[in-house]
Amino acid sequence: MKTIHILQVPVSITSYEEIIDIISKTIRNNKKFSVVSINLNKVIKANESNEVMKIIKSFDCFIPDGISVVRTSKEINDRITGIDLFNRICDEHKKIGAKIFLYGAKQEIVETAKNNLIRKYNDIQIVGIENGYNKDNNYLVNKINQSGANIVFIAMGSPKQERWIYENKNKINANIFMGVGGTFDIISGKLKRAPMWIQKLGIEWLYRTMKEPKRLKNVPLQIKYYLKLKKERRNIK
Ligand code: UDP
Numbered sequence: 001m002k003t004i005h006i007l008q009v010p011v012s013i014t015s016y017e018e019i020i021d022i023i024s025k026t027i028r029n030n031k032k033f034s035v036v037s038i039n040l041n042k043v044i045k046a047n048e049s050n051e052v053m054k055i056i057k058s059f060d061c062f063i064p065d066g067i068s069v070v071r072t073s074k075e076i077n078d079r080i081t082g083i084d085l086f087n088r089i090c091d092e093h094k095k096i097g098a099k100i101f102l103y104g105a106k107q108e109i110v111e112t113a114k115n116n117l118i119r120k121y122n123d124i125q126i127v128g129i130e131n132g133y134n135k136d137n138n139y140l141v142n143k144i145n146q147s148g149a150n151i152v153f154i155a156m157g158s159p160k161q162e163r164w165i166y167e168n169k170n171k172i173n174a175n176i177f178m179g180v181g182g183t184f185d186i187i188s189g190k191l192k193r194a195p196m197w198i199q200k201l202g203i204e205w206l207y208r209t210m211k212e213p214k215r216l217k218n219v220p221l222q223i224k225y226y227l228k229l230k231k232e233r234r235n236i237k
Contacts, residue, residue, distance in 0.1 A: 010062045035178040037082040039066025067202040104132035104155030105184040112188035132156040151176040155184040
């Protein structure tokens, strides 16, 4: 899997098929594989903090999740979003032999997300859940280990979820670690994804700001980095 760098942030040149294949093999061979999705906000956070940059670089796969990231380099053919990869893994849960642990979001959200997944796939193995507000990390690590999960999805926002993976993946017997941001909110039906035309314009961040005004404070940096990426597009071909 080739990696390029956009404003110093790694981005993988890959596809859903390749990642699903790696995930299956990683589980079969009992190895570890961690996935981070790269979008405008990750680019901002990594460039504004050495610690976040170090954490992001510790991952194995950097999916090009944000359209403004995808458009920056001609080498990136496919946009791979966190939520679509999550859905693909669930679609292929049998082939992968997935035993899934959902960690993050509010209690009722993660419960509804689990129930919706079971309703959709009926024989999917969701071996455990935990909300993202439980502060007892030892309890959580033990709970995940006892569940026998081989895939842990972490939905706590960034960089919280990436930091948690960085600090805990070696304490946990699971194989696959992936930060999925607001995915449980969407799977539970609490939040709707931006319409496709907004995604295509590359302004999903603006849509999310309008839906969740607490994001307003991020807008100046988002505009600054949005323009930086546009400039970068001329440099990276
Ligand atoms: N969240 C969590 N624990 C926390 C903070 C956030 O579980 O301490 C959850 C929150 O409930 C939501 C998800 O993380 O389901 C994504 O949060 P947010 O939208 O703030 O993250 P972003 O997508 O902006 O990184």
